[in-house]
Amino acid sequence: MIPLEYWLIVSSLLFAVGAYGVLTRRNAIVVLMCIEIMLNAANLNLVVFSSYHTVLHGWADPSGQVFALFSIAIAAAEVAVGLAIILSVYRRYKTIDVDKINVLRW
Amino acid sequence: MTKGAWNALAVMLMALLFVLVVTGVSWPEGEMDDVSNEDLATTLFGEQNTEGYALVVFLVGLLLLVAMLGGVFLAKEEKE
Numbered sequence: 499m500i501p502l503e504y505w506l507i508v509s510s511l512l513f514a515v516g517a518y519g520v521l522t523r524r525n526a527i528v529v530l531m532c533i534e535i536m537l538n539a540a541n542l543n544l545v546v547f548s549s550y551h552t553v554l555h556g557w558a559d560p561s562g563q564v565f566a567l568f569s570i571a572i573a574a575a576e577v578a579v580g581l582a583i584i585l586s587v588y589r590r591y592k593t594i595d596v597d598k599i600n601v602l603r604w
Numbered sequence: 605m606t607k608g609a610w611n612a613l614a615v616m617l618m619a620l621l622f623v624l625v626v627t628g629v630s631w632p633e634g635e636m637d638d639v640s641n642e643d644l645a646t647t648l649f650g651e652q653n654t655e656g657y658a659l660v661v662f663l664v665g666l667l668l669l670v671a672m673l674g675g676v677f678l679a680k681e682e683k684e
Contacts, residue, residue: 510622
């Protein structure tokens, strides 16, 4: 059985990878993908703490896994709107370089 | 050092900090819960005596619909 802290370490590293991508990459789609990686790190935390609920609190409670499902659904909504915004920005500015898109004016 | 290398170093330090914090806590040892799909469904939709998250499922579905419509509206080609 894998100890709890190993899952948390994986989750932390996943979050760090996502943060690195968000901070360094300029392509808006890659930035969006890295945000999703960070979101998955949070989901992993939810599922892990839910899976070890008996160890931590003495009774089983799969609510964390249910919340992870909701989080995945909300992430899907976010991606739909994010990609549409990127598409719209590309049509307007002919680029999706986040450094070059420095105005929020339409 | 280039800017990219500094960024990588900063993120590696952040990851190291995370790992140190996680390993610094004495987590209790034990087995994972054996949660079946049925348990998950019971938590999600509830039973006769317990309340589930059915309303939240409905709201999330509504959010997905609105996001889809918003995405279509935003991605729509503008007429000149």
